[in-house]
Amino acid sequence: MADGNGASRREVIQLAAGGGGGLVLGFSLVGKGEAASSAARLNTYVTVQPDGWVEVVSKNPEIGQGVKTSMPMLIAEELDADWSKVRTVQADSDPGLYGRQFAGGSMSTPLHWDELRRVGATGRALLIAAAAKSWGVDPATCSTEPGRVVHAASGRSAGYGSLASAAAALPAPDPRSLKLKDPKDFRIIGQPMAQVDTPSIVTGKPLFGIDVVVPGMLFATFVKAPVFGAGVEAADLDAARAVKGVRKAFRVEGAGGTEALSPGVAVVADTWWQARKGRDRLNIRWKAPSEPGLSSRDLEARMASTARSSVDRIERHDGDVDAALKGAAKRIEATYHYPYLAHAALEPQNCTAHYSKGRMEIWAPTQNPEAGRQLVAKTLGIRPEDITVHLVRCGGGFGRRLSNEYMVEAAWIARETGAPVKLLWTREDDIRQSFYRPAGWHKFEGGLDASGQLVAWHDHFLTPGQGVQTARSAGMSATEFPARFVPNFRYGLSILPSPTPTGPLRAPGSNGISFAVQGFIDELAHAAGADPLAFRLKLLGEQGLVGTPGRDGYDAGRMRGVLKKVAEVSGWGRTRMAPRQGQGVAFHFSHLGYFAEVVQVRVENDGRIRVEKVWVAGDVGRQIVNPSGAINQVQGSVLDGLSAALGQEITLEGGAVVQGNFDDYRLMRIADAPPVEVHFVLSDHPPTGLGEPALPPAPPALCNAIFAATGKRVRRLPVDPALLVAS
Incomplete structure (x- = not known):
C-alpha cells in the first residue's frame, strides 16, 4: 500500500493545550505548494505534562503488529523522553488531524520513520529553546538527557514538565531544519521494549x-x-x-x-x-441463488480444463521460451495448487x-x-x-x-x-462469511541446459476472477521472481470465474505464489543434481538491484545476503540428518523485505509431520525499531504460514463454505509449534515493515524439507500426511 496523502511539506504547529499548561505538538501534512491553514490536516501527537509525564499518540490501528509501541518509540527517541515516563494513547479515527490511518501492507514503519522522528525532534527543540531563554544562554550550548534539558557549562538542568508551559508559547521551528539523532546515540530505538498493552492483555483487562x-x-x-x-x-x-x-x-x-x-x-x-x-x-x-452454487470440485474441473488449453493472455515474455525448452538437456513439468484460506483471527x-x-x-x-x-x-x-x-x-x-x-x-x-x-459474529459466521485468500494453480515448465543452468521458465497461472479482471488479491506481478533472472521467461494468465469473495490475507499474493515458485525451483535444483541453496544462489547471480527502487526493484544482493546467513545459522549442508528427517530452504521478497528460511522436519512412518525447527534470516533495512516486537512478528508470520500449510483449506459445496470452526479449520496448537530462530541482516536501506514478509518462505521451505526427508514432492496444500506414509 502507499500513503495517498501525497504529503511533501511538513510543518509543526503550536496548539493550545488543555489541562495544566501542557505542551501539545502536532504535524500538519499539506500538499506541495499549499499553505498551512485552518483547513490543513493537523496531527497532534505529543503532550508533555507538568509532572514530566509524556503522552504520545499512536495514530494507526493496533492489530497485534506492535505499532502502538513502535510508532511512539520513534517520537520518544527524538524527543529524548524517559521511556519509563511515556504513556501511549490510541488515537480515534480523524483524518483531519492524523492523515491516513490504516494497518496493512507492513507500511507503518516505512511511511512514518522520518515523519514521526521529526515530530519528536521538534518537541525537543522547543523544550531546549524554553530552557535556554530562561537561563539566558545560547540554545546551541544546551543538550538533553532523558526527560531533561541540560546546560553543562553552568551545571543547570530542568525537567521537561517544568518547561512545558514556556515551550508552548514559542514559535515552532521548521522540522526539516532539525538534525535527527545519529543511530549510535539512540536510547529507545533499537532496544527491546515490551508492548504497551501487554499488562492489560495478560491480566484480562477490557481492551479489544x-x-x-x-x-x-x-x-x-x-x-x-x-x-x-x-x-x-x-x-x-x-x-x-x-x-x-x-x-x-x-x-x-x-x-x-x-x-x-x-x-x-x-x-x-x-x-x-x-x-x-x-x-x-x-x-x-x-x-x-441466480446461478447454481459452485463447489470445489467444479473449480478443480474448470482448472484442469483451462490448464490444458492456451492461456487467456501473456503477461510477460522474454526470449524464446519454446525454443529454449525444446533444446533443453532436461525439461521438467509440475502443477502446484494452493486453496482458499480464511483469516480466522481469534477475535471474531x-x-x-x-x-x-x-x-x-x-x-x-x-x-x-x-x-x-x-x-x-x-x-x-x-x-x-x-x-x-x-x-x-x-x-x-x-x-x-x-x-x-x-x-x-x-x-x-x-x-x-x-x-x-x-x-x-459467531466463529462460524467469521469463517463462512469472509473475504478469502484466493486459491491458485500454477502449471510450470522449466528447462535446464547440460550444465544444470536454468534457461527456460514457463508459468501458466490460473486464478479466480471475472471477465478479464482477477479477483482481489488474486493477481501476480509480471516481475515476480524469477522474472528477469531467466533468459527465456514466459508468464501466462488465465482467469477462472468464481463467485467466492476474496481479499488480502497476510502477505497477499505472496503467501501462495511463494509456495508454488519456490517449490518448483527446488524441483529444478534436484533435476540439476545441485544443492537447493547453491542452485538458488546461482539463479540470483552476481547482480545487485534489478528494476526501479520502490516500484519493481529486486535487490539480488540483499537476497543473497539472507540466503547465506540462513545457511550459516542452520548448519545447511553440515548437519547429518537421520532417516526421514530433512531440511528445506526457500526465499521470497515481499512488502519491501528480503527473507530466507530453512525448515527442519521429521516425517514419521505413518505420515505425521513434526516440524523440529525453523531458521529465519531477514533484511528489512538498517534499523530494527523494536527488536522484541520484530522477533515476535517474524516468529508469528512463520507459524502462521506453517499452520496454513499443514491444516487449513476452505472448500465449497453448493456455493457455501463447508468449514465453520477450529475443529475442521485447524490452527496450529502450541504443542506443534517449533522453535523459530530469527536473525536480521542489516543493510544500508531505510527500515521497512515486518508484519508480513517472513510468512511466504515458510510453506515452501516446509514442503521442500518434506521432500528432503521422504523423496515425495508436495505440490498441493494443505499437506496430506496420507501421501507421506513410508512404503
Whole structure:
C-alpha cells in the first residue's frame, strides 16, 4: 500500500493545550505548494505534562503488529523522553488531524520513520529553546538527557514538565531544519521494549472490540445466507421475538453488495446469548441463488480444463521460451495448487454502534477506519462528518479487517434499534462469511541446459476472477521472481470465474505464489543434481538491484545476503540428518523485505509431520525499531504460514463454505509449534515493515524439507500426511 496523502511539506504547529499548561505538538501534512491553514490536516501527537509525564499518540490501528509501541518509540527517541515516563494513547479515527490511518501492507514503519522522528525532534527543540531563554544562554550550548534539558557549562538542568508551559508559547521551528539523532546515540530505538498493552492483555483487562461496553447497550447477531449474496425468502421473526430478552428481530434487505450490507436477519437482545437463541429459532428459508452454487470440485474441473488449453493472455515474455525448452538437456513439468484460506483471527468480527439525533458513534476493531466511515455513510445515507469512529485494539486482523462490512451491519442495526448495539459474529459466521485468500494453480515448465543452468521458465497461472479482471488479491506481478533472472521467461494468465469473495490475507499474493515458485525451483535444483541453496544462489547471480527502487526493484544482493546467513545459522549442508528427517530452504521478497528460511522436519512412518525447527534470516533495512516486537512478528508470520500449510483449506459445496470452526479449520496448537530462530541482516536501506514478509518462505521451505526427508514432492496444500506414509 502507499500513503495517498501525497504529503511533501511538513510543518509543526503550536496548539493550545488543555489541562495544566501542557505542551501539545502536532504535524500538519499539506500538499506541495499549499499553505498551512485552518483547513490543513493537523496531527497532534505529543503532550508533555507538568509532572514530566509524556503522552504520545499512536495514530494507526493496533492489530497485534506492535505499532502502538513502535510508532511512539520513534517520537520518544527524538524527543529524548524517559521511556519509563511515556504513556501511549490510541488515537480515534480523524483524518483531519492524523492523515491516513490504516494497518496493512507492513507500511507503518516505512511511511512514518522520518515523519514521526521529526515530530519528536521538534518537541525537543522547543523544550531546549524554553530552557535556554530562561537561563539566558545560547540554545546551541544546551543538550538533553532523558526527560531533561541540560546546560553543562553552568551545571543547570530542568525537567521537561517544568518547561512545558514556556515551550508552548514559542514559535515552532521548521522540522526539516532539525538534525535527527545519529543511530549510535539512540536510547529507545533499537532496544527491546515490551508492548504497551501487554499488562492489560495478560491480566484480562477490557481492551479489544469484543470488550467494549456502552451504557444501555444491547447485543445483536446477524445471520446471512450460506451462499454469498442470496436473499431471504422467509423467516419466523415471531419465534425469535418470543425468546426471553429478545427486543427486536427484523429482516435486512441488503444494500451495496457483499462488501457493504448483505441481505439477512438481525436479532437484538439484552444479552448476546439471548440474541443467539432467538437466531436459532428463525427457521430462515433463503432465496435460490441466480446461478447454481459452485463447489470445489467444479473449480478443480474448470482448472484442469483451462490448464490444458492456451492461456487467456501473456503477461510477460522474454526470449524464446519454446525454443529454449525444446533444446533443453532436461525439461521438467509440475502443477502446484494452493486453496482458499480464511483469516480466522481469534477475535471474531464485531462492532459497537450508537445512532442518536442524526449522528453515529462507532467503536470498531478495524484496520481501515476511514474506509469504514465512508462505507457506513454511503450505505446508510449519513454524512461522514456525522460519524465518529473510535479505534479499539483488534484481536488479529491479517487483512480481514481491511473490509468493514461488519461496521455497516452494526450501524444499520443500531439505527433500526434506537439504542447502542454491539454486533458480535459467531466463529462460524467469521469463517463462512469472509473475504478469502484466493486459491491458485500454477502449471510450470522449466528447462535446464547440460550444465544444470536454468534457461527456460514457463508459468501458466490460473486464478479466480471475472471477465478479464482477477479477483482481489488474486493477481501476480509480471516481475515476480524469477522474472528477469531467466533468459527465456514466459508468464501466462488465465482467469477462472468464481463467485467466492476474496481479499488480502497476510502477505497477499505472496503467501501462495511463494509456495508454488519456490517449490518448483527446488524441483529444478534436484533435476540439476545441485544443492537447493547453491542452485538458488546461482539463479540470483552476481547482480545487485534489478528494476526501479520502490516500484519493481529486486535487490539480488540483499537476497543473497539472507540466503547465506540462513545457511550459516542452520548448519545447511553440515548437519547429518537421520532417516526421514530433512531440511528445506526457500526465499521470497515481499512488502519491501528480503527473507530466507530453512525448515527442519521429521516425517514419521505413518505420515505425521513434526516440524523440529525453523531458521529465519531477514533484511528489512538498517534499523530494527523494536527488536522484541520484530522477533515476535517474524516468529508469528512463520507459524502462521506453517499452520496454513499443514491444516487449513476452505472448500465449497453448493456455493457455501463447508468449514465453520477450529475443529475442521485447524490452527496450529502450541504443542506443534517449533522453535523459530530469527536473525536480521542489516543493510544500508531505510527500515521497512515486518508484519508480513517472513510468512511466504515458510510453506515452501516446509514442503521442500518434506521432500528432503521422504523423496515425495508436495505440490498441493494443505499437506496430506496420507501421501507421506513410508512404503
